[in-house]
Amino acid sequence: MKAIVWTKYGPPNVLQLRDVERPVPKANEVLVKVYATTVNRTDVAFMRAKPFIARFFTGLLSPKFTSLGNEFAGQIEAVGINVKSFKVGDKVFGYNDKIFGAHAQFMVTPEEGMLAVMPADTSYEEAAPSTEGAHYALNNIRKADIQSGQSILINGATGAIGSAAVQLVKYFNAEVTAVCDTKNLELVRSLGADQVIDYTNEDFTKNGKTYDVVFDAVGKSSFGRCKPLLKPGGIYVSTELGFLAQNPLLALWTSIFGSKKVIFPIPKSLKADAIFFRELIEAGKYKPIIDRTYPLEQIVEATRYVETGQKTGNVVITVDHDDEA
Numbered sequence: 001m002k003a004i005v006w007t008k009y010g011p012p013n014v015l016q017l018r019d020v021e022r023p024v025p026k027a028n029e030v031l032v033k034v035y036a037t038t039v040n041r042t043d044v045a046f047m048r049a050k051p052f053i054a055r056f057f058t059g060l061l062s063p064k065f066t067s068l069g070n071e072f073a074g075q076i077e078a079v080g081i082n083v084k085s086f087k088v089g090d091k092v093f094g095y096n097d098k099i100f101g102a103h104a105q106f107m108v109t110p111e112e113g114m115l116a117v118m119p120a121d122t123s124y125e126e127a128a129p130s131t132e133g134a135h136y137a138l139n140n141i142r143k144a145d146i147q148s149g150q151s152i153l154i155n156g157a158t159g160a161i162g163s164a165a166v167q168l169v170k171y172f173n174a175e176v177t178a179v180c181d182t183k184n185l186e187l188v189r190s191l192g193a194d195q196v197i198d199y200t201n202e203d204f205t206k207n208g209k210t211y212d213v214v215f216d217a218v219g220k221s222s223f224g225r226c227k228p229l230l231k232p233g234g235i236y237v238s239t240e241l242g243f244l245a246q247n248p249l250l251a252l253w254t255s256i257f258g259s260k261k262v263i264f265p266i267p268k269s270l271k272a273d274a275i276f277f278r279e280l281i282e283a284g285k286y287k288p289i290i291d292r293t294y295p296l297e298q299i300v301e302a303t304r305y306v307e308t309g310q311k312t313g314n315v316v317i318t319v320d321h322d323d324e325a
């Protein structure tokens with residue numbers, strides 16, 4: 001099969017298109033014929049092993065997995081002997097950041113991982129980008145215990161995580177103030193934001209308003225700058241470690257001292273969440289934003305674009321199977 005092989009940490013040109021053996025599912029795994037995947041910030045963090053801690057998951061000196069790619073949509077091609085809930089031919093989508101492997105014509109993934117039947121009336125290209133950003137957003141929303149009627153400021157509302165967060169926070173009936181660039185104000189409103197702040201015209205930390213939660217989905221602020229924006233008992237959450245890894249440290253400190261808290265949840269990828277995202281998509285409550293689409297052969301160009309940190313939502317990769325007999 002064709003796969004984008006990754007043998008050393010580094011810039012996008014470490015990714016190479018090669019012919020490799022098709023993986024064989026273990027007893028509890030399914031083999032997915034991948035039709036669409038994505039390049040996202042999780043891929044690029046692991047590709048470069050930045051932050052260094054990524055090496056503890058994917059190999060200290062060099063990557064121990066063949067291919068990157070954590071989101072996918074495709075068709076079940078084969079199932080392991082213990083698999084009960086999927087059968088050959090099922091259209092599925094999901095997320096795997098344990099062994100990756102979606103940047104290939106075929107990948108294996110566990111039956112009990114974040115894997116579900118695809119939403120009805122959805123293409124592979126629409127289903128593939130619906131899990132990575134959304135699962136980070138959902139993990140933070142849950143840990144912040146966002147409740148109906150609360151006010152939430154989301155910085156970086158146009159990223160994969162931010163654009164999912166706006167929609168999910170609205171689903172949970174909280175009020176969203178979204179911070180984004182001028183060109184995306186209408187997009188963010190269309191996702192449900194109640195108020196928008198154009199970060200090119202206004203510093204959101206200085207407008208005098210206060211919130212129950214400040215969710216920095218792009219990791220460009222700090223607890224120090226955002227603390228005055230928090231109501232008493234308010235929560236600050238960021239998707240980045242922050243300067244000198246301050247966010248996890250502040251999460252520990254503020255869990256004991258002070259009324260305003262920092263949280264830094266370790267994300268979980270649950271099967272139930274893939275099912276939840278499918279239900280939201282089918283109900284029209286969540287739609288992943290697609291910025292650009294590239295074929296698998298152009299993964300280096302796609303990855304360079306993702307590394308700019310300026311994609312709007314998601315970058316999809318299509319995988320063809322024309323070369324198969």
Ligand SMILES: NC(=O)c1ccc[n+]([C@@H]2O[C@H](COP(=O)([O-])OP(=O)(O)OC[C@H]3O[C@@H](n4cnc5c(N)ncnc54)[C@H](OP(=O)(O)O)[C@@H]3O)[C@@H](O)[C@H]2O)c1
Binds near residue numbers: 040181309
């Ligand atoms: N370590 C990991 O494994 C990991 C995994 C996932 C995510 N993350 C982190 O989580 C963050 C978000 O990820 P993502 O995938 O959602 O990012 P993304 O899709 O790359 O999006 C970043 C978005 O933020 C906007 N933006 C850039 N600068 C901004 C600023 N100063 N203020 C407000 N918005 C700004 C960009 O739009 P404009 O340029 O138009 O403003 C872009 O739409 C990233 O920092 C990423 O590194 C880390």
